Amino acid sequence: MFGTSGIRGPVGETVTADLALSVGRALGVDSDRVVVGRDPRESGELLVDALAAGLRESGTDVVELGAAATPTVARAVAWADADAGVAVTASHNPAPDNGLKLWQPSGQAFDDPMQVEITERIESGETDLAAWDGLGTRERGDYRQRHVEALVESVDIENPPSVVVDIGNGAGGIVVDALQELGCHVETLNAQPDGAFPGRPSEPTAENCRSLATLVGEGDAELGIAHDGDGDRMRAATGDGEFVSGDVLLAILARAAADPGQRIAAPVDTSMAVDDYLGENDVTVTRTRVGDVYVAERVTDADVAFGGEPSGAWIWPEATLCPDGPLAAVKLVALAAKRPLADRVADVNTYPIRRDSVEVTDKAAVMERIADRVEADFEDVTTLDGVRVGLEDGWFLLRASGTQPLVRITAEAREAERAAALFERASEILEDER
Incomplete structure (x- = not known):
């Protein structure tokens, strides 16, 4: 259920x-x-x-x-x-x-x-x-204003930037109130709540948020914010119109939230670019199952300062254990006020990553066979959520969807050719065992 x-x-x-x-x-x-x-x-x-x-x-x-x-x-x-x-x-x-x-x-x-x-x-x-x-x-x-007040109290912005907010016809409009109270000039897209989502599909992906990225890139705003239908997710665009990948956004938010020696929580399909970037500041990543409830469980550990998913769910445990898109928005705007988001994005080295989904008839049985085979063939194998194989220069993950009859394939390496090879290997394993 x-x-x-x-x-x-x-x-x-x-x-x-x-x-x-x-x-x-x-x-x-x-x-x-x-x-x-x-x-x-x-x-x-x-x-x-x-x-x-x-x-x-x-x-x-x-x-x-x-x-x-x-x-x-x-x-x-x-x-x-x-x-x-x-x-x-x-x-x-x-x-x-x-x-x-x-x-x-x-x-x-x-x-x-x-x-x-x-x-x-x-x-x-x-x-x-x-x-x-x-x-x-x-x-x-009615707790809308109390939420707005909590958002305003969570940050201190000395030089408020101009922001475009794409609410996606959803419920996340409180972020506009909070940003305006913080002194930001705010322009909105798809601000009228409408459950048919006429402005764009609800999920704030790069493809769905092209209008936001274009408006920010061609206008005077310093960054753009996008939410989904219920306001628990937050994604962003830089002032020059680049829609920021979820892994890069995770790295930036986590680096600001965690002190050296602390950990942050992220799911098993998170890019190793996050590990590398945070490792420069002596911050480590602890992996969780995919799903904000599992990230939230991990951030209750005393040394875990932040949790996030590249899909756009971000958790600051000192504030709340729910993914709060408007909170993530004001946190990111506060960072951008101190240093442009585009500059922060440029600091994060990214690597080639390949993703796909394959339909299967019995995903549980398929994953059981995959686990047996992979554990016999590889040394660094984790089965926390799906089957993840760690290698010296990359990794791949085979994971059953939580809601659909699919097995998802993810592969990443520091070189494109190696990422392609790992993706092909993972695909072959799935094809043999499906």
């Missing part, structure tokens, strides 16, 4: 009002108060109603935020003295999808054991429904 980032899928198929009702009843078994918010998708309104009904008939009080960024929902769990939070969102997925992501008071998403418990309750029909006079209440909550 749960993928790498909550429950997601097509509305009316995977994600239905019946499912939302069941999640509400399951969560209501041991929750007295739950915060609920949604992204701009129209289907979110009925899903929130069904979710709230399941919670209330379990005797659980609901604090409804309405349309709100996912990090606002996650932070509001603690602010509202609640037991849990639910963001009704499919995040960066396309408009036909929706989903539910569950949050703990720490700001961390529900971890594997908690997800298993909710799934088992739904599958077994376990509930704890209240009597007619014990139903939960449904009240309106």
Whole structure:
């Protein structure tokens, strides 16, 4: 039921009002108060109603935020003295999808054991429904301004730059309020919330954010910021119009967050360029499974100062354990105010990296066969998430998708020819074992 980032899928198929009702009843078994918010998708309104009904008939009080960024929902769990939070969102997925992501008071998403418990309750029909006079209440909550204040307090910008923000028709508009309060001149793209995402696809990739990169490159702005549909991701463009790769952005944010001797957390598919760049400052990378919940688990270690995923999820543990796109935006703008983003990007040496996905009929069985073969053929093998082979001059990873019948291939080396060879080797292994 749960993928790498909550429950997601097509509305009316995977994600239905019946499912939302069941999640509400399951969560209501041991929750007295739950915060609920949604992204701009129209289907979110009925899903929130069904979710709230399941919670209330379990005797659980609901604090409804309405349309709100996912990090606002996650932070509001603690602010509202609640037991849990639910963001009704499919995040960066396309408009036909929706989903539910569950949050703990720490700001961390529900971890594997908690997800298993909710799934088992739904599958077994376990509930704890209240009597007619014990139903939960449904009240309106508004934590937008409190989130804005937290963002403003997180940075100090002496010479505020001009910024273009592409909100992607999503819920991340609070970043505009925060940047303006910090003194930045802000120009917006796709600022009107619309769950059909008419301005661009929700995921903030280089291809989807070409308008942002062009506007920044040809105008006077010093950098550009892009969010996804629910505002948990953040990507960026330099003042000369270069859309920054996720690995490079991870390296820059991590270098600023970590002191020498500390660690940062990043998933197994992160470029070794991040290791090399951070190693110059005696900062090391600890690898996690793919998914912000796993990065969040690792950043609770005392010596881990920051966590991030190249997809655009960034976590500062002293602030919250949820990926907070607007927080990442103000942090990056503060860095750019001190030194241009383009100059910081130029400091990070990048290497050739190849990626692809191959459809398979039984990804679990395929990955089991791949693991057996690779462990017999190579010395440096990790199976934390998929099968990753480390070599002196590069690495490759074979990993099953968390939501689709795919096995993903990633290969990287310091030389293009070697990266191509490693990618070919990984592809051959997959082809033999699929």
